[in-house]
Amino acid sequence: MDNLYKYLTEHSTPQTEALEWIERQTHIRTNHARMLTGPVQGRFIKMLAAALAPKRILEIGTFTGYSAVCLAMALPEDGHLDTLEINDELEDLILEGFARAGVSDKANLMIGDARETLAVLRKEILEEGTRPAYDMAYIDANKREYPDYYRLVFDIVKPGGYILADNVLWDGKVYQSPVPQDRQTLGIAEFNDMAAQDPRVESVIIPVRDGLNLIRKIPGIPFEK
Numbered sequence: 001m002d003n004l005y006k007y008l009t010e011h012s013t014p015q016t017e018a019l020e021w022i023e024r025q026t027h028i029r030t031n032h033a034r035m036l037t038g039p040v041q042g043r044f045i046k047m048l049a050a051a052l053a054p055k056r057i058l059e060i061g062t063f064t065g066y067s068a069v070c071l072a073m074a075l076p077e078d079g080h081l082d083t084l085e086i087n088d089e090l091e092d093l094i095l096e097g098f099a100r101a102g103v104s105d106k107a108n109l110m111i112g113d114a115r116e117t118l119a120v121l122r123k124e125i126l127e128e129g130t131r132p133a134y135d136m137a138y139i140d141a142n143k144r145e146y147p148d149y150y151r152l153v154f155d156i157v158k159p160g161g162y163i164l165a166d167n168v169l170w171d172g173k174v175y176q177s178p179v180p181q182d183r184q185t186l187g188i189a190e191f192n193d194m195a196a197q198d199p200r201v202e203s204v205i206i207p208v209r210d211g212l213n214l215i216r217k218i219p220g221i222p223f224e225k
């Protein structure tokens with residue numbers, strides 16, 4: 001742990017026991033613990049979501065459920081989180097984490113490729129009207145697919161709602177000159193350009209950890225069907 005991260009951790013409210021369990025299990029049971037949101041950013045997104053007061057949240061990229069639990073903790077009693085994950089091997093760990101955190105009633109795990117799941121959600125929300133739209137979406141899955149997620153998620157977030165995307169600085173690669181041409185960097189760079197140039201939103205990149213892009217749909221813009 002570097003000195004800055006150690007200081008931030010020691011001077012932010014400690015994570016809950018359930019989040020500590022998820023973090024520990026992630027280290028023991030996966031090889032990708034660096035993907036975890038972690039205590040500092042986890043606390044930040046929980047407090048940000050609480051301030052924005054969404055009732056319905058959509059998350060793309062559950063991994064072991066750390067950020068899902070943080071977001072669910074910010075929801076009111078009757079709030080709801082749908083969280084999308086492609087890797088079905090993580091399901092048991094995610095669901096146990098939800099139970100330990102006491103959010104099983106609010107958090108719904110949807111296993112499958114997010115782009116396919118989003119197509120179904122779009123149909124249910126925009127065409128059939130069988131599912132309510134979201135107040136907030138948190139994007140944290142495949143960096144190559146960020147532009148697709150933006151296009152697919154935009155219409156199912158309510159006007160005035162928020163899209164928050166993680167890792168938008170991608171370890172500084174998006175502002176290197178020349179910009180590296182790998183598909184992850186290009187995906188994130190395109191996503192940040194889309195948000196910055198979209199007249200339907202206001203947006204700001206917050207340099208917390210690997211960067212969060214906070215995007216607000218300006219109210220008054222109707223749903224596109």
Ligand SMILES: C[S@@+](CC[C@H](N)C(=O)[O-])C[C@H]1O[C@@H](n2cnc3c(N)ncnc32)[C@H](O)[C@@H]1O
Binds near residue numbers: 145
């Ligand atoms: C950075 S991790 C998410 C971390 C998580 N939000 C957290 O804070 O603990 C990205 C996750 O997205 C998942 N993922 C990647 N591509 C996906 C896709 N097309 N659909 C759904 N999930 C995907 C990966 O399997 C991985 O678990």
